[in-house]
Amino acid sequence: MWSGPRNLSTALMRSFENRNDTFVYDEPFYAYYLFKTQLNHPMKNEIIKNYPCTQHEIIKRITNNPKDKIYYQKHMTHHIVKHTKLNWIKKGYNCFLIRHPSKVINSYIQKNTLRDINDIGFKKQFEIFTKIKKNKSKFLVINADDILLNPILSMKKLCKKLNINFSKKMLNWPKGKRDTDGIWSKVWYKKVEQSTTFNKYRKEYIIVPKKYSKIYDESLKYYDAMNKYSI
Numbered sequence: 001m002w003s004g005p006r007n008l009s010t011a012l013m014r015s016f017e018n019r020n021d022t023f024v025y026d027e028p029f030y031a032y033y034l035f036k037t038q039l040n041h042p043m044k045n046e047i048i049k050n051y052p053c054t055q056h057e058i059i060k061r062i063t064n065n066p067k068d069k070i071y072y073q074k075h076m077t078h079h080i081v082k083h084t085k086l087n088w089i090k091k092g093y094n095c096f097l098i099r100h101p102s103k104v105i106n107s108y109i110q111k112n113t114l115r116d117i118n119d120i121g122f123k124k125q126f127e128i129f130t131k132i133k134k135n136k137s138k139f140l141v142i143n144a145d146d147i148l149l150n151p152i153l154s155m156k157k158l159c160k161k162l163n164i165n166f167s168k169k170m171l172n173w174p175k176g177k178r179d180t181d182g183i184w185s186k187v188w189y190k191k192v193e194q195s196t197t198f199n200k201y202r203k204e205y206i207i208v209p210k211k212y213s214k215i216y217d218e219s220l221k222y223y224d225a226m227n228k229y230s231i
Helices: 010-018 030-038 045-048 057-060 087-091 100-110 121-135 143-150 151-162 188-196 210-227
Strands: 023-028 070-077 094-098 139-141
Touching: 010 023, 010 188, 030 045, 045 094, 045 143, 087 121, 094 121, 094 210, 100 210, 121 139, 139 143, 139 151, 139 210, 143 151
Parallel strands: 023 070, 094 139
Antiparallel strands: none
C-alpha cells in the first residue's frame, strides 16, 4: 500500500491487521530513508538504531512472505529515495492510497516543516504508479475520502480487487498500541491509538497557504492523474 504522509495509511493498516489472516509491516524503509537523508525527524537516531538501514536487509524482509498469511505492507512513497531498488515490487499487488493534496498539506504543516514536494510523496507516488502501469503489473488506486464516506463499500471493493474475502473485522478494531507499529508511533499515532474505526467524513473548505502554491499545484496534477483510476 503506497501512500504519502497524513493520508489515512495507519488506520487502513489497522483495518487489515484486525483480520485473522493478515500480517502487517509498518514503513519498512523509514530507517533507511533517515539514514540516507539524515533529515532531523523526531526519534531519528532511535529509529536508525532499531531498524534495518540497508536495502538488502529490507528487501529480504519484505519479500519473505509469512506462511499462510496475507502480507500487508504500509509504504511511504517519500521513503523511496534516489538509487532505491524497486525490482521487488513486481512480487506483490501494488495499491495506491491517495488523498487530496489540500488536505495532506494542511495536515502536514501542523506537525512538520514542508520544504518541497518530496516531503509529501505525491511525485514519488506517481513515479511508482507510472512504473507499475508501464510494466503492466497489477495495481489499484483507492481514495482516502471514499473510505471515510463509505468504509464498508470501499473495503468490499478493495477486497474484491485483491481477490480476498471481505471481513467485517476490517471496519472496527480495538483501541491501543500494536506490537507491529514502528517505535515512531509515540510521536505520530496518538489519534489512531484512540480510534476504533475510520473517522467520519467531514466536508471542509480548505485554503492552502500561498507559500505552498507551487507544491500544491504540482501535487494536484499527480493526484488527478491517479484519481482517474480510483476504484
